[in-house]
Amino acid sequence: xxxxxxxxxxxxxxxxxxxxxxxxxxxxxxxxxxxxxxxxxxxxxxxxxxxxxxxxxxxxxxxxxxxxxxxxxxxxxxxxxxxxxxxxxxxxxxxxxxxxxxxxxxxxxxxxxxxxxxxxxxxxxxxxxxxxxxxxxxxxxxxxxxxxxxxxxxxxxxxxxxxxxxxxxxxxxxxxxxxxxxxxxxxxxxxxxxxxxxxxxxxxxxxxxxxxxxxxxxxxxxxxxxxxxxxxx
Amino acid sequence: xxxxxxxxxxxxxxxxxxxxxxxxxxxxxxxxxxxxxxxxxxxxxxxxxxxxxxxxxxxxxxxxxxxxxxxxxxxxxxxxxxxxxxxxxxxxxxxxxxxxxxxxxxxxxxxxxxxxxxxxxxxxxxxxxxxxxxxxxxxxxxxxxxxxxxxxxxxxxxxxxxxxxxxxxxxxxxxxxxxxxxxxxxxxxxxxxxxxxxxxxxxxxxxxxxxxxxxxxxxxxxxxxxxxxxxxxxxxxxxxxxxxxxxxxxxxxxxxxxxxx
Ligand SMILES: Nc1ncnc2c1ncn2[C@@H]1O[C@H](COP(=O)(O)OP(=O)(O)O)[C@@H](O)[C@H]1O
Ligand SMILES: [Mg+2]
Numbered sequence: 001x002x003x004x005x006x007x008x009x010x011x012x013x014x015x016x017x018x019x020x021x022x023x024x025x026x027x028x029x030x031x032x033x034x035x036x037x038x039x040x041x042x043x044x045x046x047x048x049x050x051x052x053x054x055x056x057x058x059x060x061x062x063x064x065x066x067x068x069x070x071x072x073x074x075x076x077x078x079x080x081x082x083x084x085x086x087x088x089x090x091x092x093x094x095x096x097x098x099x100x101x102x103x104x105x106x107x108x109x110x111x112x113x114x115x116x117x118x119x120x121x122x123x124x125x126x127x128x129x130x131x132x133x134x135x136x137x138x139x140x141x142x143x144x145x146x147x148x149x150x151x152x153x154x155x156x157x158x159x160x161x162x163x164x165x166x167x168x169x170x171x172x173x174x175x176x177x178x179x180x181x182x183x184x185x186x187x188x189x190x191x192x193x194x195x196x197x198x199x200x201x202x203x204x205x206x207x208x209x210x211x212x213x214x215x216x217x218x219x220x221x222x223x224x225x226x227x228x229x230x231x232x233x
Numbered sequence: 234x235x236x237x238x239x240x241x242x243x244x245x246x247x248x249x250x251x252x253x254x255x256x257x258x259x260x261x262x263x264x265x266x267x268x269x270x271x272x273x274x275x276x277x278x279x280x281x282x283x284x285x286x287x288x289x290x291x292x293x294x295x296x297x298x299x300x301x302x303x304x305x306x307x308x309x310x311x312x313x314x315x316x317x318x319x320x321x322x323x324x325x326x327x328x329x330x331x332x333x334x335x336x337x338x339x340x341x342x343x344x345x346x347x348x349x350x351x352x353x354x355x356x357x358x359x360x361x362x363x364x365x366x367x368x369x370x371x372x373x374x375x376x377x378x379x380x381x382x383x384x385x386x387x388x389x390x391x392x393x394x395x396x397x398x399x400x401x402x403x404x405x406x407x408x409x410x411x412x413x414x415x416x417x418x419x420x421x422x423x424x425x426x427x428x429x430x431x432x433x434x435x436x437x438x439x440x441x442x443x444x445x446x447x448x449x450x451x452x453x454x455x456x457x458x459x460x461x462x463x464x465x466x467x468x469x470x471x472x473x474x475x476x477x478x479x480x481x482x483x484x485x486x487x488x489x490x491x492x493x494x
Contacts, residue, residue, distance in 0.1 A: 134391075135388060135394075155387065
């Protein structure tokens with residue numbers, strides 16, 4: 001019953017407040033998702049939207065601890081229930097996942113890219129489309145595809161549930177199919193990432209892969225091996 | 234008054250933030266502007282030393298924030314450069330002593346009276362960075378022409394953008410044209426290409442900086458040297474004059490002596 005959305009400030013997990021949706025069953029569901037999603041959630045910053053659910057301090061603490069055991073940081077809980085809001089405050093968590101002043105020094109998720117109008121329209125969709133560069137220290141994470149028109153600098157990180165397409169120079173780390181999807185691809189006009197991962201396969205690209213006339217390339221898994229072939233977009 | 238608040242920061246420490254803040258602030262004042270330079274590097278304060286004003290500090294910004302003085306009382310006038318004032322940082326406190334919103338309110342109080350307010354910030358990886366950029370209209374990132382400094386700067390430029398304070402402008406400090414020529418050092422072109430950011434100043438490595446710092450006299454006050462000239466050019470660009478960006482002719486004392494610079 002839970003669903004996940006890519007938000008400008010990070011990931012948002014939506015819970016249901018329907019009659020039959022208990023907190024315990026939904027947390028079980030979340031645990032399964034965390035378990036199955038491989039490294040997609042690792043070091044991510046997430047917010048909850050628990051709608052009208054009335055949750056105790058214990059309920060919230062259990063959820064936070066669950067996330068922490070998967071190295072996921074819970075920073076905000078949105079709710080329409082007064083008791084839940086009060087308990088959220090008692091845990092020192094934010095109550096507005098859209099807060100413009102989110103603690104951006106923790107990790108730089110999609111949140112840092114908010115000046116880009118495309119990021120907003122991509123919320124909750126199959127992918128995120130950005131026309132900008134991604135700098136060192138910034139992590140872009142989306143459950144679907146990531147499409148960037150611009151360069152990705154060394155020290156930056158892209159983590160997509162599906163494909164990664166960079167219309168520019170891709171340095172830094174790229175992880176496509178991070179939910180365990182081996183069919184994902186990584187394409188770039190200049191494919192020079194420090195680390196390239198698709199599904200569960202990793203390849204380190206030698207630092208000297210610096211070419212004067214780079215050509216577009218695509219990485220994909222063929223017979224459990226990472227293949228890099230010419231990309232003819 | 235149409236005031237501009239400029240925060241000067243960097244990826245890591247020791248790249249020349251304080252030297253740059255002191256010199257650009259002084260140069261702006263010498264151009265006839267009313268200027269405050271605020272030290273936001275609490276605990277590591279040294280803007281007062283570079284300006285030779287440390288003995289005149291009575292109150293600092295934390296005293297003001299905590300209600301022990303008026304803002305006026307914390308400002309120290311540097312008479313050598315017209316309307317130049319220092320707002321010192323507290324030496325004995327940590328960087329959490331001022332919250333971002335308090336910084337914004339404090340700087341806003343100065344906006345009516347001054348043309349330029351420059352803030353000497355801690356490096357981007359340090360605590361206090363968020364406070365120092367909170368009131369900024371523009372942010373300048375200082376870099377040294379080294380790969381590691383450029384990489385750190387990339388990170389800070391990203392943070393500046395994340396705080397909606399972008400695009401950051403760059404000053405390349407301590408460049409040595411002879412070493413760039415020998416390809417021992419990154420060139421300004423390399424840096425602009427890597428960072429995709431605008432460079433508003435190129436300051437050479439200049440041994441005069443050290444001696445002037447020790448005397449508490451920013452080089453722009455009286456030197457004809459190349460660093461002093463570079464800082465004056467940056468100040469003129471900040472006030473809106475169009476001054477072409479040129480590679481300063483440096484070289485060490487010996488190179489100049491033998492005419493090989
Ligand atoms: N252009 C320059 N040429 C020579 N020395 C410099 C130059 N700029 C800064 N320095 C020296 O580098 C050191 C660090 O400078 P400082 O301004 O204190 O850096 P920061 O404030 O970033 O820590 C000081 O000793 C200073 O004298
Ligand atoms: Mg300093």
